Amino acid sequence: MLSKLREAFDKLTRGAADKAAVEEVVKDIQRALLSSDVDVKLVLQLTENIRKHAFDPLPQTMTRKEHIIKLVYDELVKIMGEKKSDVSLKSKKVLMVGLFGSGKTSTSAKLARFYQKKGLKPALVCCDTVRPAAYEQLQQLAQKIDVPFYGEKFEKDPRKVLKNALHVTKADVIIVDSSGRNALEKDLIDEIRDLNHILEPDEKILVIPSDIGQAAKQQAASFHDALNITDVIVTKTDATARGGGALTACHATGAKIKFITIGETMEDLQQYDPEKYMARILGMPDLETLLDKAKSSIDEKKAIKMVTGDFTLEDFYEQIEGVQKMGPMSQIIEMAGFGKLANKAGNVDAQAEKMKKWKYAIQSMTSEERANTDIINSSRIRRIAAGSGCRESDVRELLANYGKTKKLMKNFNPNKLKRGDMASMMRQLGLKG
Ligand SMILES: Nc1nc2c(ncn2[C@@H]2O[C@H](COP(=O)(O)OP(=O)(O)OP(=O)(O)O)[C@@H](O)[C@H]2O)c(=O)[nH]1
Ligand SMILES: [Mg+2]
Structure with missing residues (x-):
């Protein structure tokens, strides 16, 4: 759990924050990241930067502990997204990909609901021809939120379904759900590649569940190789506060988190906001206050220069x-x-x-x-x-x-x-x- 980081930070309150103490905290941070399934290389890279800047001069308003928390925060959001995600409200085509059970189908519907609330006309297309009830699942969700749905219950080739769907579907945002697999297999990757060519999506979204472990790196890298992932959605953040897998997936694809899902209802999709998300995965509800302090100390420096x-x-x-x-x-x-x-x-x-x-x-x-x-x-x-x-x-x-x-x-x-x-x-x- 990334919330283990909090325990590492707490050590800094006790005793002096000298070189040895900071070194110990850096080690703790490494252990916390590793146990959250963050890739080893990435852990070393992240902590190197923290070590390098741990003893930078402190702004007046901040303690050493707060400074180090801010360093960790900066490193993590550099990878997952430093700003609140940018969601364009233009017409677009979206392809959802991810492994079995990651949350593709339910997130497709949540995303449709999101755009619907923004005044756009979304449509849902079922290109999962593998899982038995995939068609009914998406159809029912589409009905629930009153969004047009296209699927072919008996067609086994998702390529055909997609071509037909594109002929008849008129919508601002076309969201295509694809099938998952137990593991990454060549046939899944081939299928995804073909769907990508047929759809020519504007957004290629990797759906990653919060509880994914070490598998995240390989998975994300393979999907990225096949179709250049543009965005990440992290699902099931209500069930577990891990977050290491999402970090690794973003690092492997270079894509940033666009949304997170926080529950099972159609309203449970939120735009990614770094401060809120980090507060959640670090288990630090007061993180935003600390970051505000850091911001005001930057302004203070500018003000001094100005006066x-x-x-x-x-x-x-x-x-x-x-x-x-x-x-x-x-x-x-x-x-x-x-x-x-x-x-x-x-x-x-x-x-x-x-x-x-x-x-x-x-x-x-x-x-x-x-x-x-x-x-x-x-x-x-x-x-x-x-x-x-x-x-x-x-x-x-x-x-x-x-x-x-x-x-x-x-x-x-x-x-x-x-x-x-x-x-x-x-x-x-x-x-x-
Ligand atoms: N609590 C919670 N459950 C979620 C969330 N997102 C998805 N789920 C549940 O996770 C399960 C799997 O979700 P699906 O959307 O069917 O996943 P999928 O990737 O389409 O699965 P396959 O099509 O079988 O590969 C469902 O029971 C969802 O309701 C979430 O944010 N919170
Ligand atoms: Mg599905």
């Missing part, structure tokens, strides 16, 4: 962009005690348009110009404008705002800031009407 006036044109761009996204700048405003003032940061669309121009302009500058904007004279402005497709006045506006901000930031002390100062600063930056 010391030592910031470049690129930093400037990032800060302004941050205001749009309620990012770092709003953090500073919060630090200064003004709550979500940045919400009122003016007309978002016009601002976004301006940002785009500025971005191109910055990209058209030489690194020398970026480092020292004082050298940007009229002829350089002309060149930058021409290179970025902006007007010269846009470039001048960018430079003027950057200069103003730099000056403001030098005198900016978040602790002494008054409400009026902040509003005036926002106005001067052209961020408030």
Whole structure:
């Protein structure tokens, strides 16, 4: 169980976190990963990075223990997906593959339900001609969620079924369920390969049950060889909190987790969210709080850079962009005690348009110009404008705002800031009407 990792982390609270202690924890982490069926090579690779960064300088808000948990988290999500999964709502064809009993059929229906709730028209196709009741199983699920279903009860060749299905099925999202096997056999791989050629799917999803062990690597690698897996769905996460198999499968395919399933009803499918998923498999419900702390310490560093006036044109761009996204700048405003003032940061669309121009302009500058904007004279402005497709006045506006901000930031002390100062600063930056 990956939750064994938690026990390893706990050791860091006791005693000093010196080199020997961290080394012991690294060993514990290795044992925990190995006993969760994570591939040996992968375990060594993961822990090497943790060892390397264990003694990096600590951000003020974090303890050594929290820092190491964050390192482990970063390593794990690098493989399984660092961001919440991206689910496109365009028309598409999806092929579901996986071994016997992994959850392909039920997950196909859950996925159809997911897209149905998003306002798309899904359809389910049964290409499992091996398991006796496969046809009825998917048909019943399709009926339950009121989604069109195609299958041929007596046809033994799934290739024929799929070709026919594609002729008659009109839907935004076509989800094709395939058959499983006890083990990876050549006939299954050949069949999957053929279905892949006939369907030409946009998404090729490997369905992996949470409780899969060491077999994950070989399985994932074989499916990947046959059809280039694009996404992973981890099923049965309610039944066991293992997670090592999913990690290995993602590593073997290079694909990220798109969804997890958390139960047997048609609503039990969730988009993958790294923080939530890791909290689940590590058995650490408070993980999100810890990660929030890590995020705010990064913003703190940026803020310090900003208030010391030592910031470049690129930093400037990032800060302004941050205001749009309620990012770092709003953090500073919060630090200064003004709550979500940045919400009122003016007309978002016009601002976004301006940002785009500025971005191109910055990209058209030489690194020398970026480092020292004082050298940007009229002829350089002309060149930058021409290179970025902006007007010269846009470039001048960018430079003027950057200069103003730099000056403001030098005198900016978040602790002494008054409400009026902040509003005036926002106005001067052209961020408030
Ligand atoms: N508790 C729980 N059960 C699940 C979950 N996902 C699937 N199952 C159950 O696992 C069993 C197997 O699921 P199927 O969808 O039939 O698996 P399959 O891969 O299509 O199986 P074959 O077609 O035989 O290869 C069913 O009883 C499902 O209800 C889940 O997230 N949680
Ligand atoms: Mg099935």
